[in-house]
Amino acid sequence: MNAEASLIEAEPIFDLNMEDLSSVWLVILEKVKRELGEDICKTWFSKLRIADFNGVSLTLLAPTRFIRNYIMTSYSDSFIAILEDFFGKIKFSIAVEERQEQDLKHQTQEKQQLSSEGQITEEDIFALSLDERYTFENFVVGKPNEFAYAAARSVAESLKVLPESNPLFLYGGVGLGKTHLMNAIAWYIKSNNPERKVLYLSAEKFMYEFVKALKNKDILCFKEMLRSVDVLMIDDVQFICNKDSTQEEFFHTFNTLIDNNRQIVISADRSPSDLDGMEERIKSRLGWGLVADIHSTTYELRLGILLSKIEQMSINVPKIVVEFLASKITSNVRELEGALNKVVAHATLMKCEITMETTQEILRDLIRSSDRAVSMDEIVKKVAEYYKIKISDILSDKKTRNIARPRQIAMYLCKHLTPVSLVRIGQKFAGKDHTTVIHAVKTVEKLVGSDIDFAEDIRILSKILQS
Numbered sequence: 516m517n518a519e520a521s522l523i524e525a526e527p528i529f530d531l532n533m534e535d536l537s538s539v540w541l542v543i544l545e546k547v548k549r550e551l552g553e554d555i556c557k558t559w560f561s562k563l564r565i566a567d568f569n570g571v572s573l574t575l576l577a578p579t580r581f582i583r584n585y586i587m588t589s590y591s592d593s594f595i596a597i598l599e600d601f602f603g604k605i606k607f608s609i610a611v612e613e614r615q616e617q618d619l620k621h622q623t624q625e626k627q628q629l630s631s632e633g634q635i636t637e638e639d640i641f642a643l644s645l646d647e648r649y650t651f652e653n654f655v656v657g658k659p660n661e662f663a664y665a666a667a668r669s670v671a672e673s674l675k676v677l678p679e680s681n682p683l684f685l686y687g688g689v690g691l692g693k694t695h696l697m698n699a700i701a702w703y704i705k706s707n708n709p710e711r712k713v714l715y716l717s718a719e720k721f722m723y724e725f726v727k728a729l730k731n732k733d734i735l736c737f738k739e740m741l742r743s744v745d746v747l748m749i750d751d752v753q754f755i756c757n758k759d760s761t762q763e764e765f766f767h768t769f770n771t772l773i774d775n776n777r778q779i780v781i782s783a784d785r786s787p788s789d790l791d792g793m794e795e796r797i798k799s800r801l802g803w804g805l806v807a808d809i810h811s812t813t814y815e816l817r818l819g820i821l822l823s824k825i826e827q828m829s830i831n832v833p834k835i836v837v838e839f840l841a842s843k844i845t846s847n848v849r850e851l852e853g854a855l856n857k858v859v860a861h862a863t864l865m866k867c868e869i870t871m872e873t874t875q876e877i878l879r880d881l882i883r884s885s886d887r888a889v890s891m892d893e894i895v896k897k898v899a900e901y902y903k904i905k906i907s908d909i910l911s912d913k914k915t916r917n918i919a920r921p922r923q924i925a926m927y928l929c930k931h932l933t934p935v936s937l938v939r940i941g942q943k944f945a946g947k948d949h950t951t952v953i954h955a956v957k958t959v960e961k962l963v964g965s966d967i968d969f970a971e972d973i974r975i976l977s978k979i980l981q982s
């Protein structure tokens with residue numbers, strides 16, 4: 516029995532406390548992020564709170580009617596598929612938070628909500644989009660990130676802005692700790708030199724504010740606000756590549772601040788010279804200061820990160836499971852954290868110990884995909900070759916048997932060999948619904964059990980794809 520099945524068949528659980536609920540929500544958000552993308556997750560789903568979950572239905576709260584309606588009209592199908600993929604048959608609803616009912620805790624959330632909708636004001640200049648878990652203390656240092664860490668620390672600690680480290684340019688692949696380090700700089704300055712004004716913005720937010728200021732004819736105000744800070748941090752600057760007017764504004768701000776001896780910290784997913792779509796003069800200027808890259812993680816670093824997260828969670832995870840995660844989830848730290856959260860949430864929900872067996876079950880898609888990533892395109896190609904049919908036929912919705920069966924096999928293999936969601940698999944095959952994919956998977960499973968030749972075909976195909 517696999518992990519999903521055991522969750523489906525479990526008795527509804529009615530006594531989850533707030534902490535359990537938030538780990539459930541964390542797991543769901545991780546999955547939304549993976550399946551629908553980080554932007555959608557951040558803009559819409561991360562604004563929701565979990566109100567109740569009992570194993571068969573999930574109740575969420577949205578801060579505004581707008582957010583609720585938008586999610587319901589645009590993402591409700593994908594969201595339910597994501598939930599069912601993990602929890603089995605489930606219902607969900609989103610209620611809108613009543614203002615009167617909001618206690619202090621939610622007011623903070625509301626404030627963030629308002630500030631992300633309205634103009635940035637001085638008051639929330641700092642609190643804006645910083646994550647309090649992202650501090651230097653919580654950052655585990657190892658060979659791949661020690662230089663970037665040292666660079667970030669020196670910029671945070673230095674009271675004088677040194678031309679040789681201005682700007683500080685941090686770069687590295689996704690999920691390796693850039694945002695964490697930038698937040699850490701901000702928190703450090705906030706607590707040690709509160710008089711220094713720090714502004715942290717994602718490049719996307721920078722563009723959003725800029726465009727809004729243009730629209731509202733507030734541009735002077737916007738410029739003034741930007742130019743009044745002591746430390747300006749722009750995260751994921753690659754986002755404004757090819758966005759000409761935003762780039763222009765960014766460049767002016769950048770120059771003004773540097774000329775006035777203010778600190779700038781930039782992050783990107785690649786080095787300054789690789790920022791295609793960014794003007795040459797900006798590229799070169801970005802590389803003038805201190806450029807530090809974060810390399811892919813090593814086994815030792817992954818182990819260290821896991822141990823540190825586990826310590827913060829105060830939960831018992833067997834050593835062998837920790838080593839297993841560190842050796843198997845190698846893509847980046849975000850995935851690693853996601854895997855650990857998933858294992859911990861499962862144990863919490865099922866009220867059971869974490870074991871090697873359940874871990875392997877729970878993470879089988881993730882692990883298979885990181886062992887060797889097979890793409891849906893490869894699967895389609897190999898299945899078409901194997902059955903001597905055209906790729907375009909497999910991807911069509913032709914219903915003749917000699918095409919429909921291989922299509923079902925391809926769907927089955929996509930489900931088992933890739934981490935892609937049922938919704939996406941359906942989309943790949945002529946925009947079919949995820950229930951069609953489920954049907955295909957079940958049909959193939961049944962045939963594998965009853966037809967030796969068929970089973971052999973599947974075995975050979977899987978082997979071809981995984982070798």
Ligand code: ADP
Binds near residue numbers: 694
């Ligand atoms: P990036 O901005 O480079 O895509 P993030 O800073 O968002 O990556 O990191 C992804 C996740 O991994 C975050 O939750 C972060 O706290 C965690 N993380 C990354 N590197 C480390 C590290 N060295 N120590 C502890 N946590 C880390």
Ligand code: MG
Binds near residue numbers: 693695750751
């Ligand atoms: Mg980031």
